[in-house]
Amino acid sequence: VARGDVTREHILRQAASVFNRLGYAGASVSDLETATGLRTGGIYRHFPGGKEALAVEAFRWAVDRVDERLAAAVGAPGDAMARLHALVDTWADYGASPPMPGGCPVMNAAIEHDAGGSGALRRQALDTMDRWRALVRDLVAAGQARGELSAGPSPDAVATTLLATMEGAIMLAGLYRDHAPLTHAAEQTKAYLDATLSPT
Amino acid sequence: VARGDVTREHILRQAASVFNRLGYAGASVSDLETATGLRTGGIYRHFPGGKEALAVEAFRWAVDRVDERLAAAVGAPGDAMARLHALVDTWADYGASPPMPGGCPVMNAAIEHDAGGSGALRRQALDTMDRWRALVRDLVAAGQARGELSAGPSPDAVATTLLATMEGAIMLAGLYRDHAPLTHAAEQTKAYLDATLSPT
Amino acid sequence: VARGDVTREHILRQAASVFNRLGYAGASVSDLETATGLRTGGIYRHFPGGKEALAVEAFRWAVDRVDERLAAAVGAPGDAMARLHALVDTWADYGASPPMPGGCPVMNAAIEHDAGGSGALRRQALDTMDRWRALVRDLVAAGQARGELSAGPSPDAVATTLLATMEGAIMLAGLYRDHAPLTHAAEQTKAYLDATLSPT
């Protein structure tokens, strides 16, 4: 753990926050300077690829923070439905204790980079979203296979809808600067899961 | 006399598209020049407030395009549940025939301007979202009052969840460049509405 | 004497003043608007050639004003030396009652257009200066031929020096915003003429 690595981690942490709050285009290297307390010389020493390379790594760093939360939820005790509820609650926690300020990095990247750009960030956002959807989908599929959940809705449709709802709710919570949308969405999502996936 | 108004409308139309696709920070006045075929001299004649003023008006223009669709859906014949389904389908149409390229302008603005900025765009996004939520909420409340819908879930929670889901699905559709998320989300949302709001 | 001619003359008078004070590059059409009380529409009707054509005509107009003064001096009674003194005094009058505000238009044009430009103004300045030099030169030559002046200095050298001195003095008077340089220069020039051109 050399001094350089500490600085590198420091830069990543601050950059992740800056990019997630201001967006890639909206964040300037000067913003990163003030956030890190470093000058361009220092930043470029650690990230020779410049703003873009730093953004890519910062994005990965941010996603890691979210994944830590998800890992805890998906490993929760109980049956499939309990774990689904735990996952929904984890997303709902974005209101009370966000793992990253500025909203969900994946959604932010998806919105900002839906057109143009080098595509690296869009690619990463897509891959992450795929992982997250797989998480829910597999959980549903396994529950259905085990008979803990009804076989009605396709796991993919459930996963997509669950993620759409919670991501949309994070967006609304950010817009309103209020947790209520997340609370409502979590509650209704759980009701939806109960209504459509409870074993008969 | 009307000459200038035609140009102004032309600028607004193109600017709405550019801003919605590239974001406010990501779009340069030069981008607007190429999109409109005008030079800065011409653009600034019609929008003396510069990029920001133009963005504000372009946002309003974009929202108007979405509102036209919603107005048709909310005036659809049938009972409350039918109208809710029509609304959901309208949002789902964002995949097949988007009223604006680049995703939902309100969500885009909400994501980009959640921090900093003059706040004018965030304010407009918030007001628009409030209007949309009121649309759904009133529809649910009226249906419940008339006994067409069960009294269970609060109209506000339903409205918030419906919007979160459909907006999230638009984001996913943009990320995947595929309509499937919108189709799935619409289908599941209608199932959720049926399950929780159908009169006993 | 149509109404249009009055306006045209009005524009010329004001433009001559504006151009002579601010220079061609330093004067904007907007300056001409405020000076004339007209709008571009009116100005361009009378001067379709635009700023440059107007400047050329305004320059000629300004030179005419100076020429009126010179004509009076050169036609003064008395011998050659008396007329030379009268000419020097005419230039010295630039301090007390300038025929054009902003200094000598010929010198101004010569300074501003010594490089580049379309050359029309420089050409006019050159021609005018040639006429003025010829005025002095012929006066000296005639005086020498008539024996009123000594044959020493060449008429051309005297004319060039006299003009250089008085033009330089106008420049100094403008710079100092004081007539003294003109007074001194006129006095010394007359002394120089007396000393070198008086018949033995």
Next chain:
Amino acid sequence: VARGDVTREHILRQAASVFNRLGYAGASVSDLETATGLRTGGIYRHFPGGKEALAVEAFRWAVDRVDERLAAAVGAPGDAMARLHALVDTWADYGASPPMPGGCPVMNAAIEHDAGGSGALRRQALDTMDRWRALVRDLVAAGQARGELSAGPSPDAVATTLLATMEGAIMLAGLYRDHAPLTHAAEQTKAYLDATLSPT
């Protein structure tokens, strides 16, 4: 370390030439770009005050070039009259080997900035002209005090006239693109000095 200073000097040198040839209003920053080979970014780094600040410093630089010539002349050996002749010859050299292309910077500034503007350039032109006049005036006064020159004309009048004549001749030389006016003016000025200042 000296890297920046070299560039700064380079900019000054080129800017002095550009401004002296085209005038302040007639020279664009783009002209400075092509002349220096730098872009606005680089230029503004060295001259944060922009075009005006650069013009002020470039003017000073240009005047320094002229002053170097004058210093050599005023320190020439010989009596007062010899030094006056040397000064006149120095100005006459403006034709054969101009210290600055585009004419005398002081006269150019005096002509262009006789009205309006921030006045900084006019102020500098005035101060420089005062120095130059003092140079001649003191030389004459000292000569008169020492009895090398006749006490007739006032030193101030001689200085003013000498400068007016030589500056006017520079203008004529520029207008005609010919050295002759400078030659003539120098010759006649020396004749004038001899005639009026030679000790009896």
Next chain:
DNA sequence: ACGCACGGGACACCCCGTTCCT
């Protein structure tokens, strides 16, 4: 005959992103 809307073009200045030197 003149005002005004319109729009192309250039211009000044600023700041961003990056490199190089220390």
Next chain:
DNA sequence: AGGAACGGGGTGTCCCGTGCGT
């Protein structure tokens, strides 16, 4: 790792000239 240096693009302003309307 700091800071100077600089290329490049971006924004907003103003200017010049046209053409329509009155």
